[in-house]
Amino acid sequence: MSTTRSIESVQLSFLSHRQDAVREFYRRVIGLQEIPGAGGERLRFALGEATLSLSPVEEVSRGVRPEYLAIKASAYDDILARLRLAGHHPVCSLPDSLPRVMYVKDPSGNQLAILD
Numbered sequence: 001m002s003t004t005r006s007i008e009s010v011q012l013s014f015l016s017h018r019q020d021a022v023r024e025f026y027r028r029v030i031g032l033q034e035i036p037g038a039g040g041e042r043l044r045f046a047l048g049e050a051t052l053s054l055s056p057v058e059e060v061s062r063g064v065r066p067e068y069l070a071i072k073a074s075a076y077d078d079i080l081a082r083l084r085l086a087g088h089h090p091v092c093s094l095p096d097s098l099p100r101v102m103y104v105k106d107p108s109g110n111q112l113a114i115l116d
Contacts, residue, residue: 009051010069014108016041016056021107026052029086030071030079030112047071060109068103068111076100076116090114 014022023043026032032045032052041056052069073079083090083104090104100116 007050009053010047011053011055012067012069012106012108012110013057013060014043014054014106014110015060016058018107019043019056022054025086025106026054029082029088030114031075031082054110068113070113070115072115076102076114079114 019041023034026043026045027034032047035044035046035051043054045052045054080090080092080102083102088104090102092102093100098116102114103111104114105111
């Protein structure tokens with residue numbers, strides 16, 4: 001039996017000059033609530049019982065990265081619509097696949113998997 005109960009936090013980086021775009025993406029497009037008082041340039045968002053923490057960097061590797069953040073969403077269709085309206089082009093599973101999943105990159109190139 002595992003003693004691990006859940007994820008406490010996820011840490012991703014973002015390009016420091018893209019802070020406003022990253023904040024807009026996670027708040028308005030994905031629909032996460034920002035946690036105030038992160039201090040400095042770091043951004044923090046509530047992710048259910050966990051925290052998504054984004055730290056600014058000057059450069060992000062352009063190579064293929066295997067990392068991604070998977071978010072289980074209760075408003076999959078709404079998020080998909082907001083992504084498209086904001087000019088993002090998620091790669092989606094077939095509509096009859098269960099669970100439905102879409103992959104999209106944030107403004108700094110971090111990959112997200114959003115599951116229905």
